[in-house]
Amino acid sequence: xxxxxxxxxxxxxxxxxxxxxxxxxxxxxxxxxxxxxxxxxxxxxxxxxxxxxxxxxxxxxxxxxxxxxxxxxxxxxxxxxxxxxxxxxxxxxxxxxxxxxxxxxxxxxxxxxx
Numbered sequence: 001x002x003x004x005x006x007x008x009x010x011x012x013x014x015x016x017x018x019x020x021x022x023x024x025x026x027x028x029x030x031x032x033x034x035x036x037x038x039x040x041x042x043x044x045x046x047x048x049x050x051x052x053x054x055x056x057x058x059x060x061x062x063x064x065x066x067x068x069x070x071x072x073x074x075x076x077x078x079x080x081x082x083x084x085x086x087x088x089x090x091x092x093x094x095x096x097x098x099x100x101x102x103x104x105x106x107x108x109x110x111x112x113x114x
Contacts, residue, residue, distance in 0.1 A: 038065030045076065053080035054087050 017103035038059050053076050059065050061073030080087045 034065040045079075050083050050087070052081050053077075 021078060032069060036055075041052050041055050041059065045056040057073045057076035057080065059073075060069045062068065
């Protein structure tokens with residue numbers, strides 16, 4: 001009976017490892033995910049989504065999922081600002097900082113000055 005348990009355990013280990021495929025280091029998996037996130041975001045940005053245009057700008061500016069390119073980052077931020085000028089407030093923020101977060105901050109500031 002122990003032999004049956006042992007061989008069953010070995011089969012489970014092979015299944016966990018992907019059926020004999022070598023595992024990728026976590027850093028490679030994360031890097032691949034970030035690159036795919038960038039290209040998915042770029043597709044949405046090209047389709048006119050302002051929030052995605054801001055995110056692409058941030059990703060280019062910080063080199064997140066793509067080689068750093070400040071000129072392309074500025075280009076995407078300019079494109080987004082044609083519709084909503086407040087996006088420039090997040091141009092120096094890391095990827096994922098939502099442009100609408102900036103809008104809510106300005107509402108608070110406007111309320112405090114009145």
